[in-house]
Amino acid sequence: PAPRRRGPRERGEGPRAAAGGEGRPRAEPALTREGIVLAAIGVADAEGIEGMSMRRVSTELRVSSMALYRHVANKGELLTAMIDHVFTEAALPEPPPADWRRALEVALRCEWDIYRRHPWAVRLTMMAGAVVSPALLTNAEWMLRVMVSRGRTPDQAQELLTVLSAYTSGMALQATRVVLEEHEFGMDTEQWWRTRGPDFLRLADQGRFPTLFAASALPDVDGVFSLGLKHLLDGIAPLMEGPGAP
Template structure:
């Protein structure tokens, strides 16, 4: 999977576009176009066809305008990509009253991020080491930090907890997206894949040669009705991650 890096455009132009500090449109600009409409069309292209299909020309085609019309509003694809990211990160719900204390708040954050990745699978191709410095990304980070503010953690630990939660969700969402795309990418359903491999399963499920794998594999398969369940991985892992954070919070309260 190709990794895309945000922030490759001109910093001044990207920030101006992200924060809408300069939205002056030339008289040649089409009145039916706007930055928001262009960004939404670009997101629709990425959702439907993947980031590999994203281009200024493809966005223009979706809008039914000439490619050069877009440049009146958006400097180029790198800057457009930054605004796409900031826009979709603005979709996560941020309720103030979440039951369950800090644990309930972190669970709500995890589920919102999980749903975001499933709506926009192309986000899994975006490197997270250089965040987009836009208003929605900033507001999302601020909201997520407030979930663990005032519970005894240091500022660094607060940041680390959010990184842990979002990193866990990123990994499990990748598995969910890959599982969902398996049929279209391979041309085989899960049932067809297992049927094709059934004649060879006896070699790797030999209880005498691989007793632990045979026992656990059978138990997991029967419980999940599949070799792998993204939903189970998410639910099980989220509980264990929150359990670990609870130990940290308890330790800080005792010191």
């Protein structure tokens, strides 16, 4: 007689085989907490913080959303880990430069560079921000030590730190505004200005804003940051070098 044909289960084509054999579900790709954090940073860099969700990160990693929760408890914990990563990656030098002005400039430029690379970060790290991470506290402690070493009390140093952080965060928000609008409207900076060109020309023709429209170009935000930082440090010099400074 003709040989009996084997059925799907005998050929290993049944549900058990599709699930990975022996009744076990197919394993998802290996996950690590660091891999999840890096994927979330990549999503936020490309799509803005509004586009970053546990579901979106799981899609990026090609795993189930539940797989993420074995490594991070919730979105808030993930946001904190993202901030901690970007600030740890740009750790400040130890020991700080001996000159207080150089030390504070190093710290503020480091923070500025983080915001330029990761525009979403400024929205989480302002003085009333959404997260508090060990790396953020380390940066704050670093700058406070610089100021206290010049004879400032911890309270005085906190006040100065608030002024310095407000400047960097405020400038970063100005610099990232167009980036955020790119995510919202789906256009780059040049396209954004071109679409608004006719509106600006109509306003210029009205003659109501002659000084505003006399400028030849938009200011270079990095150059403006450097200029403002110089004057800001000039402004706090009397507070850093006054009575009580070594």
